[in-house]
Amino acid sequence: MQSTPSLRRRLLAEFLGSLLLAAVVVGSGIAAQRLSPGQPGLELLENAAATAAGLYVLILTLAPISGAHFNPLVSAVAARLDLLARGDAPFYVAAQLAGCVAGAALANTMFGSALISISAHHRAAAPHLLAEVVASAGLVLVIFGLIRAGRAANVPAAVAAYIASAYFFTSSTSFANPAITAGRVFSNSFAGIAPSSVAAFMVAQSIGAGLGLICVQLLHPKSIVTENHPHEHSPLRLPSERRTLADEPGAL
Numbered sequence: 001m002q003s004t005p006s007l008r009r010r011l012l013a014e015f016l017g018s019l020l021l022a023a024v025v026v027g028s029g030i031a032a033q034r035l036s037p038g039q040p041g042l043e044l045l046e047n048a049a050a051t052a053a054g055l056y057v058l059i060l061t062l063a064p065i066s067g068a069h070f071n072p073l074v075s076a077v078a079a080r081l082d083l084l085a086r087g088d089a090p091f092y093v094a095a096q097l098a099g100c101v102a103g104a105a106l107a108n109t110m111f112g113s114a115l116i117s118i119s120a121h122h123r124a125a126a127p128h129l130l131a132e133v134v135a136s137a138g139l140v141l142v143i144f145g146l147i148r149a150g151r152a153a154n155v156p157a158a159v160a161a162y163i164a165s166a167y168f169f170t171s172s173t174s175f176a177n178p179a180i181t182a183g184r185v186f187s188n189s190f191a192g193i194a195p196s197s198v199a200a201f202m203v204a205q206s207i208g209a210g211l212g213l214i215c216v217q218l219l220h221p222k223s224i225v226t227e228n229h230p231h232e233h234s235p236l237r238l239p240s241e242r243r244t245l246a247d248e249p250g251a252l
Helices: 007-035 040-066 072-081 089-110 126-148 152-169 178-185 194-217
Strands: none
Touching: 007 040, 007 089, 007 126, 007 178, 040 152, 072 089, 072 126, 072 178, 072 194, 089 178, 126 152, 126 194
16 A cells, blocks of 8 residues: 655645645636626636636645645544544644635735735625535535545546536635635735635534535445555545654654
């Protein structure tokens, strides 16, 4: 069985993947505003298409290293289902948060805006919070339902397709990710979210993730993945041998 990459390598992959994902989300939002001013439907389509394509590529590229979570909800559920060592989950979340904030700053800079600009886009209306519950539950169901059904190789395309559709079928445009939510605070652009809306969004996302986990466990009480199904192509499932920073002095 292929050995698990060191925790440091996995955290670097999570940081870089989260950074690039935030740069894609925020950068494509800024570009959409400038390319299609006054056309919110077209702006949203451009933002959704870029995000879906970026997600697909990033998951394919970094999944063999870290599992390509890029999302605290995904890491939390993976830990709950024993697909990620629980002691590693807080480090994953920290890397994701740092990466998303850095990615938003990078996108601002690439488009000639201030490195950091606090969003004034208030989003915490009741319909948007319900939408975040739905979006997050659906994301968890898509990812872990496929994994527990032994179809993890389909996760990159399925996640990209789900997020693209959720941009349009949810009123919140489907953040479904606390790290991205935090990062988008730092860009006063089409993709931004005001700081006052963040806590409510994160609570809604966490509730949705919990509901998604319940659905996964009801629909797939047992995973059909066995030792006869290698995990190296799974975007989330890592080999059973897991290590922590304490076990890897000097490893990278």
